[in-house]
Each structure stands twice: as structure tokens, then as C-alpha cells.
Amino acid sequence: MRPFRVVSVRPLVLLPVALVCLLGLLVFTVIRGNFSRKESYRRLFNRDAGQEVCLQRSAKRGEPLHRALELAPCRRNVGTSDDDQSFHLSAEGLLRAVDGLCVDSGLRLVPCHGQQHAWAFTQGSGLVHVESGRCLTRGAGPEVALLVCDDRPHQYWWLQRDRHDLAA
Structure with a gap:
């Protein structure tokens, strides 16, 4: 052995x-x-003037690229593939629709290309476009604009966390 x-x-x-x-x-x-x-898609909504409205793609159908955004009464079905009111705010600050397009400084949905599409968000406070330093602002009727930040309710935005965030 x-x-x-x-x-x-x-x-x-x-x-x-x-x-x-x-x-x-x-x-x-x-x-x-x-x-x-x-990614979880949620409503981005404003409660100014006693009426809750959500950010959504323009109701005008047609070419999906470069579609403008508008405001409309909030609906309840979040995150479906045809949902025009669902958005995702990524860790990089990109505000994306369910089809993957990003919100740009012209408040249109366009292909994502980095920092020019970055947003900074504070729940119940504001949504600031990083490159321009301007705030998402609720206008009259369905209008939404990117204006100088003035810390008033027409610039206070919330991301719906669950169904209880939206008024019945």
C-alpha cells in the first residue's frame, strides 16, 4: 500500500x-x-382647485412619437398597455410612459436619450425638469406646461402609490 x-x-x-x-x-x-x-407604472396627478387631474398622452390618436401631454380626469386602471395615464419615474429620473417613451422638456413623448429627459420629483411638491430647472405646471383645462417654479398648488404633483391615493 x-x-x-x-x-x-x-x-x-x-x-x-x-x-x-x-x-x-x-x-x-x-x-x-x-x-x-x-417597473411600476403609476398616475401622476395634481389636486389644485379642488379637482384631481392626471397627466396623460394627448387624446388625439395617430403617430405615437412626439405626442403631446395633457391633463384629464384620473381613471383607475393603472399600467395596462393601452393606458395613457400611467408613467414610471426611474431611478435615473426618466419619466416613461408604458410604451417606453420618455417625457421631454417640450412635454412630448420621445425616445429616451439620457439627461435631457431627466426629472427630479418630490412627492406632493413638484416635478422639475433637471436640464431646464422648470416645473411641471397645471394650466387651464387640459393644458400642462413647463414654467418657472413658484411653489404653488398648480405645481404640486403626486405619484399614485396605490388605489387609495386617488379620491373616489
């Missing part, structure tokens, strides 16, 4: 194996994070 022999492994041989394992773990984590994170 042969005596038990200890085989020594050089540390340099283990280094590539360890790096491959770490790389595999990193790739798995990134893929899992990208596919398990679901």
Missing part, C-alpha cells in the same frame, strides 16, 4: 479559477437583477 501523499497546489493556479467563479457570480447577479426588477 502506498502512503498518503499531499499534493501542493500553487496559488497562481487557483487564481484563474477564482476569477472565473467571481465573474460567473457577477454575471448571474446582473442578469437576475435586470430581469427580476419590474
